[in-house]
Amino acid sequence: MNTQSTLRADTNLEAFSTLVGTRYEMYNSLFSSLPFHRVEKTGVLLSLLVLHCEDGYQRQQSPQEIIQSFFAQYTNYRTEQEQHDLLFRFVQYAERQVVLFDALEEAAFRDTHDMHGAGTLNQLSIAVLHEQAQEHLARKLQEFAVRMVLTAHPTQFYPSNVLGIINDLSQALATDNTSQAHSYLRQLGKTPFFKKEKPTPYEEAVSLIWFLENVFYRASGDIISYLEAQFPGVIRPGFKLIRMGFCPGGDRDGNPFVKADTTLQVADALRVAAIRAYYADIRLLRRRLTFRGVEDLLKELEAKLYNHLFVPGYTLDLKQEDILTSLREIGRLLLEEHNSLFLKQVEALITKVELFGLFFATLDIRQDSSVHSHLFEELSQRTDLLPKDYAQLPDGEKIAALTGIADSLQDLDLFSDDELLQDTLQTVTAIRTIQERNGEEGCHRYIISHCTSALNVLEVYTLFRLNGWQAEALTVDIVPLFETITDLREAAAVMRQLYENEVYREHLQRRSNTQTIMLGFSDGTKDGGYLMANWSIYKAKEALTQVSREYDVEVIFFDGRGGPPARGGGKTQQFYASMGNNIANKEIQLTIQGQTVSSNFGSVDAARFNLEQLLHAGISNSLFNRKKPTLSPDEDQLLQELAEVSYDAYVELKNNPVFLEYLTYVSPLRYYGEANIGSRPSKRKSGKLNLDDLRAVPYVGAWSQLKQNLPGYYGVGRALEALHAKGDWPKLQQLYKHSLFFKTLLDNSEMAMKKCFFPVTAYLAEHPTYGPLWQQIYEEFERTKKYVLLLAGADTLMADKPMDELSIRLRQRIELPLITIQQYALARIRSLEEQGATPQEKQVYEKLVMRCSFGIINAERNSA
Secondary structure, eight states: OOHHHHHHHHHHHHHHIIIIIIHHHHHHGGGGGSSOTTHHHHHHHHHHHHHHHHHHHHTTOOHHHHHHHHHHHHOOOOSHHHHHHHHHHHHHHHHHHHHHHHHHHHHTHHHHSOTTSTTSHHHHHHHHHHHTOHHHHHHHTTTOEEEEEEEOOTTOOSOHHHHHHHHHHHHHHHTTOHHHHHHHHHHHHHSOOSOSSOOOHHHHHHHHHHHIIIIIHHHHHHHHHHHHHHSTTOSOTTOOSEEEEEOTTTBOTTOTTOOHHHHHHHHHHHHHHHHHHHHHHHHHHHTTOOSTTHHHHHHHHHHHHHHHHHSTTOOOOOOHHHHHHHHHHHHHHHHHHSTTTTHHHHHHHHHHHHHHTTTSSEEOEEEEHHHHHHHHHHHHHHSSSSOTTGGGSOHHHHHHHHHTOOSOOSOTTTTTTOHHHHHHHHHHHHHHHHHHHHOGGGSOEEEEETOOSHHHHHHHHHHHHHTTOOGGGOOOEEEEEEOSHHHHHHHHHHHHHHHHOHHHHHHHHHTTTEEEEEEEHHHHHHHHOHHHHHHHHHHHHHHHHHHHHHTTOEEEEEEEOOSSGGGTOSSHHHHHHTOOTTSOOSEEEEEEETHHHHHHHSSHHHHHHHHHHHHHHHHHHHHHSOSSOSSOHHHHHHHHHHHHHHHHHHHHHHTSTTHHHHHHHHSSGGGGGGSOOOSSOSBSSSSSOOTTTBOHHHHHHHHHHTTOOGGGTTTHHHHHHHHHHTTOHHHHHHHHHHOHHHHHHHHHHHHHHHTOOGGGGGGGGGOTTTHHHHHHHHHHHHHHHHHHHHHHTOSSTTTTOHHHHHHHHHHHHHHHHHHHHHHHHHHHHHHHHHTTOOHHHHHHHHHHHHHHHHHHHHHHSSOO
16 A cells, blocks of 8 residues: 555544544434433443443353343343343344444545545546546447446345435434434434334335435436546447346245236336436426526426326326437527526436436346246146157257247236246236336346256247247347356356357347346355355356357356355455456446445445446456456466365365254344345245255345354365465465455455454353354354465454444444344243243244344444
8 A cells, every 4th residue: 555545544544533433422422312211221221231241251251141240230120021121222222323323424425435536437537648548438438337236135124214314314414413413313213123014025126216316316427427527428328337227026036025016016116216306306407497498398398207207197108218308409508598507407417317217227037947947847738839748858959949939828827827937927028018118228137046057048038939029029138147156167158058059149149249147146155155156256257258259249247246245245346346358347237235235325425436436447447457367377276276175164064964053043044034124035945944045145144143254254264274384375475466356355354254253152162062163163263364364464354444444343332232132032042942932932032133133234234
């Protein structure tokens, strides 16, 4: 880090310490007047509990001992009812402390981040001008884009009404409006955080649409306007440099609550939200554009949008081009007759309408490959379209049978006795309806989960053809999703077979010879561990790029990333900046889900900053850093060895017969499905829990709440130790110094370890069944920490990211009582179960476990 960067980091850290840390302590005192029951004691006692926890864990006490001794030393509560009441008050209080901290971080964002520094578009502009790379930039911007896909994974623990309060509270804190902030804190005190019922997929969609309207709409428009002002004409007309995607209401993989009518409802909600955003902007413009000729045009456009929003039964069709035509005419009049007064505001709105159309975000459809396979097997028995022995045919003959079907399916109610299969057919019809209403971009991608073969892709292609879509008019991209380590290794061979299939190749030619491929980090980590999952995806991208170039196909990678490093999260822009020219870089596409939406994109400032980081990574990488592949053959071999050793260590661990039993025993895993945090079940299939069916979100989230974060580092230490013993440490040091990919892997692993706190589960070390496993996990944590610090030349984790480290440290102190109470409640449940207690006797402790989950996961920001 150079001197200027060091000074800036010190300034940011000082600002964070003052504007977040110190102000948190000050505003936290306002909680004394919040409308809690017996609040005069709650705040004081909670502060004492924090100190008591810190002291207790230093003395190697268990959570049970800490809670019991706290009641004995600091309260006169002796009945279970009194103690339970206080614990629930602590949870309620701490939840709101987390909200306060979130709001303070958001309010201080501009002061704690260099909005014009490294990784921003301002920095890119300086570099482009210095290198005289304007023409290169123009060429890059002819095709490059960032697509952010908001997803429905159940990791957003804040209800939508709480999100609104956080937003308002942040604004009050940013202006030091203490009176208003106090009012919002009081509002929080009366606003429930706990959802009594599971949200529907539509309700999840509405929550995420809030971010589209209030954050991405403004941030994206600002970015495009900035680039057009800095480099006029570099973005070709109509090209979308920033694209928004959307999964709630379209992702039905293992979610029985998403139906075709849900998909249509969400598409309508997206259309209405886009029109509502334009309407609000036009209302603001009317206050400025009061000129002859202009005012009437604007008034007419306002009335048209108003009718679509508020007049029931209004049927007059509205097209994106209608809005643009009116705005462009207004812009022409301002330019020619009114001295360009307020022209920039009109041009900014034109930019937004060009970006978001009448769809706002592209609704992605996703279904598991097994559903399509089952549908065609059933189809072979119910119709004459396929051979009766279709299910027994090898893949090649199945493909020939599918692509040989010439007729469409006449009876679209063929599966009226099978709700899932019937919905699969209706979904294809719904896509056509959405395209008619919202435009092709409203819904044009069908993602296949657990894609393992070319057959899986051609099944979906045939599904559209059966539904009446003509081959030459099939305006849908079919996106295979490769997830497990084995699937990632075979991905290139699968795509080669597809590229050589005449029918599919003709489809690709009609889709501009472009193929989108989704790669799943979450299930890859669950399957093969942290290092192997990330390395397998890197190698898959290399192989897929090579085979696609061989067949003259433009491949676009869509990364299914979660929030934490264990699910592909962390400092994602560094991963994209580390890609060499051996990996396709036409677009950056990634999922943004759960807490990552609110933590990284919760405000316009944060969204703009993080969007700029991604844009900068993709653009500057092409302009300035593409002289050679990122990794040399020797570096490639070194990473392969690391991944293999790490993989063996992780597989050995997960094959331990008590591995999943341990996680169920000591974490809140089994309560994820009851926490009403999302519409999706916590596992894909009913029946006994197993690792394959368990979703990555609860798997990673359970380890996070356990404060062990195993999927973010396990196996890394064993791998580094093995190469150290082999004498390859100097090579690793060189790799760490020169490979941004490798350094980012370890940086994110440091973040995962920084959020660990093993003292909370240290009582398990002596457990007759689970003690050896706990000890094995703890030893790997210490081993990984030792070698990562040795490689970084540091004494503490995240030493080179002091502001992030401070944020984590302050948050951990807020969540410490919640973690302790949760472990105490889990221990009481286990004890009661051993005594044969009734469900009613366990109920209060189960509720404590779930209530603690909300505060813990919100405090962690990217824990699931």
